[in-house]
Amino acid sequence: MYSGNAEFTEGEMKYLKLLSNQYKNTNSAATEVINLKAILNLPKGTEHFVSDIHGELESFRHVLRNASGVIKDLIDEVFGTSLRVSEKKTLATLIYYPEMKLKHVREQEDELEDWYRITLHRLVIIAKIGASKYTRSKVRKALPQEFAYIMEELIHSNDGVNKEMYYNEIINTIIDLGQADRFIAALGNLIQRLAIDRLHVIGDIYDRGPDAAAIMDILAAYHSVDIQWGNHDLAWMGAAAGCQALICNVLRIQTRYANHDTIEEDYGINLIPLATFAMETYKDDPCTEFAPKGMDNPMSDKDFDMIAKMHKAISIMQWKMESKIIKRRPEFHMEDRMLLDKINFETGMVTIDGVEHPMLDMNFPTINPENPYELTPEEQEVMDKIKFSFVNSARLQEHIRVLYAKGSMYTIWNSNLLYHGGIPMNPDGTLKVVTFRGQKYSGKEYFDEVERTAREGYFGYPHSESKRECLDLMWYFWCGADSPLFGKQKMTTFERYFVADKTTHKELRNPYYDLRNDESVCNRIMEAFGLNPSYSHIVNGHVPVKVSKGEDPIKGNGKLFVIDGGFAKAYQKVTGIAGYTLIFNSHGMVLVSHEPFVSTEAAVSEEMDIHSSTVAYQYAQKRIRVKNTDIGKKLKESIADLEKLVYAYQKGIIKEQ
Template sequence: MTQELTKKLLQEKFPTREAITTEIINLQAILNLPKSTEAFMSDIHGEFAAFDHVLRNASGNIKIKIEDLFNGRLTSKNQQELAFLVYYPSQRLKIIKKNFAQAEDLRQWYLDTFAQLLELLKYCSTKYTRSKVRKALAPEFVYITEELLYGDFASTDKQNYYAQITTDIINLKSADQFIIALCHTIQRLVVDHLHVVGDIYDRGPHPDKIMDRLMKHHSVDLQWGNHDILWLGAAAGSPLCVANLLRICARYNNLAIVEDAYGINLRHLSLLAEKYYQDNPCFAPKLNPQEPKPSNAELSQINKIHQAIAIIQFKLEGQAIDRRPEFKMQDRKMLEKLDKHQQKITLNGQSYPIVHGCFQTVDYQHPYQLLPQEQTVITQLTQAFVHSDKLRRHMDFFMQKGSMYLVYNNNLLVHGCVPVDEQGNFEGLTINHHLYCGKELFDLLEDNLRSSYADSHQSTDLATDLLWYLWTGPVSPLFGKRAMTTFERYFIADANTHFEKPNSYYQLRHQSQFITKVLHEFGITDKTGHLINGHTPVKKGHSPIMADGKMLVIDGGFAEAYHQTTGIGGYTLLYNSYGLQLVTHQPFTTREQAIKQLSDIVSTKRVVEQEVARKTVAETDIGKQLKQQIQQLEELLATE
């Protein structure tokens, strides 16, 4: 935008000298407010109930504010009851109201609860302007809430006025709606902005519900994770991404998300699977003990689908590797390494027996050629993903709010890694005779992803093939390993062949000097900068805080599949005016149990970094924007 156009727009918005000076005063004042709270989450993997609970309790922050405010006035039990009312107002109101036999007792509870919630709301809103708080209030209760929130209850002149308002709320049977509105506003104000550092999809059963929840969130950004890329790729028309996605869903007994949530018919895939495959113990789905066990017939169907789509995947991968020699993945063409009888495979000069093979549709002479029925099935499935309205809405939101990386308030948010060699030199990918590495690699991959998504009719162009590369490529920032040994884990018993060598980044990220180098590559030179990762679950006994506090890994394992490895139920990170706090969450049970028994996720907080003086809005990215606006307004004022 040119300076002349900017000036013209400002003149239209602030036509008088008084309007300009009022806005300057307003913006200058905002710069002195405390920095609002950011929350960071990653690797949610479809675990909606746990994600939703952490969002509702603001990573334990709401409970802490209740303790700060009401210690000495409310018992621990009453504080817990108030906290859960804020988390789940609709559900808790139904339970609470059953405990009152007398209408007058319920009326008094309403009056007491109004007072407590209003006091808590006022406490949570101290970092914001009245204008911002007003925008967070439920529209139908804005006037009433502001009168009660900012009222002078010590004044005898207005005591009857305030009493009449609260009495009428109850008499007009609006008490429940008013409480629900107050609770939702408190949830909104405690955390001002949410960062999700990748992997909303796969493993758990309800990524679609997570996306619906995020689309209603007041302020959020998303960094794409490797599992998210499969769904973006499927919506962009990549058969390779579709095959990988369906294989993972079958592996974790999550095909319902494809059929029920996104309306994609798997009948033709099921018929293909039934025609060519038998039950195979290697392809039995992993079951969640908390979910109902499928029938034997359902397990058999999933098993066969799992095999069918895995073989289609391996064939498509061979085709893509031949199509893209620049990917340097020739060693991952696995089907051609099988012997003629498909009983043995030769890797790096060593022969291994095949266990639980299922290569009925693989032609020894042309191993990567799809059968006509396989081609028809994967084409139909790809088109179904492209044309799923609900998936398109979710992926449009992903594209609107998402990115390969984000620099925000001196923090670099990256899901996986920044690929480097053993010496810490940036590694890259050569496309059209140009080597892309470091930040330039991220920008290339994001540009291609956006291009592929915008034109979902291409399935074998470079941009779409790069989506699959992001999932599994040797220098993919989202994968972070040299090779994905899916084939070996299915068909070779020797565990040595299963090893996936991680990028050297994961060793070097413990060193402060290396993290400083990475931050500089992305334009962060401030000494207070941090690099925030997800992707790799932090194992028991390992610290998520590395490189003298510059490196933070917040994948603590939301997914049930990772709980045994991590020993916890996930990490979240909070960044407020006082500094950075890492929050550890215990595994979530069920939403119903939490609401009924007031069983919160037990959270412990660890201070990562504490500010000497409280950080203000002036020291944030928003503050920089406000300073620019002030400068423009002052220049406009000088011409008046």
């Protein structure tokens, strides 16, 4: 209880009077103090970290539903050896996909009422355990409205024999009234909801896979989530804000992976102008170097040919649009990325870094050798129409606003530092000082300025020079040498399409990606962001962990976790796995690796859960309580304020209402 003197400052008095409007008397303020102090001693909620989802909806949705093994572990903990392995698998699948699994059960189960009765009892037990680390108030907010009262009665039942008949009758009536399926589905979804208190997405929701829009719908509705922007996310953010170079880049990647549904079906962006232009301009060109990659579904020769032509058309337009930024912003020092004027159209050679290389393709009907970076009138018309579609797509803009509302360049949560890319560093392990918009920054200050710029690029005053500068910088964040999201000296997109010599494809990484293996470097980064290295960690995405080549996802003697292991199918041949996720619960941290996900249908009909393995764990010496978390710090501040209010009431300094 507050034991200070009665002399409150003017600011404290103003705040306490405002607080008294919510807690109008001694009793209400004291009751809230009791409630908050009790909450401080609850176990810390479970945090779930995922990264580099890249449009892979089925894999992401499954990892979200099974909470990276948390629910399976909970079933083992509750039922131990009292259930067979097959029964546990069925129960887990029912929780993950209740509606779909119930359909299978109804087709196969002979004694359905008994199955309902047994299953409902088991699900209620699991829900009880899941709810036990939260307050009743928090659980109540998570309950589905249609069954809220009944579920609350069942979940918080602890009266033993006195109410046994009462609870059994609830379950019997649910079955008799034909509500068992709906109630089981509601319980399954509730258990999923209670399994994870906070979701952290460490960047790159977009590109490569086909379902980024559906993933954004999930994240928009998720109960508690933060997003650390990835370079692919920022490219879409810039495209949605009207940056033409990034619009071209987004479309190039979508055509590269034959992923037009996200653009056309999900976001309603009209690609007919691009398709028509490409088919006319490159009608006799096989566009061999632009053939789409990584397709899951077969397509007709006609569609394959059209996408290859669209891919080439938008790529040429991208390099032209990028040149305008490079010329406009000499401070980017990216003149070496202007290569269209380095092509010798007579010899078929291109000069890169002073060395001539033969071109793999020399059919450029839209490039004027005298002025190679000028858009043709037809290209300009296509560009104008596509930009209009991007900036006026209601669903795209809605999703981008979710990225801005729930996202940031980095997050500090419960003493852990979360970011997607890397910290620009010098070879000696010191933080690199970057000149940015005329000022010098490093570490946290640089990240803060990058974030502010990205926000102004989207929300800034239309058509202003400041907004245009910010949009140019958003393109730089995609591919610039000192971008904390890209992290390489240059992006060799042109070379990968047109030059056979693979030495020209190499993209040298910022020293950070090697130096993060050093514990002292990790400590230096954490200190730069105001964290205590003795108990803090860094959670990082962006660069896939090449497990197949022996790379370890744990860096810096356990101080840094890299959790990009390959959600994207395009990465899995390189990584050898299908991604890492991280769990941080009241017992400590657990890093989990996942095998590739087969399909939702296999998960339901064959009960094929993702095979996951614990890679590493760091257990806490004492169970972590809410009082040890960031939320706990805020609650302690609230308690201190309320105790002052109680004191003010008791001393007559403030009148009760």
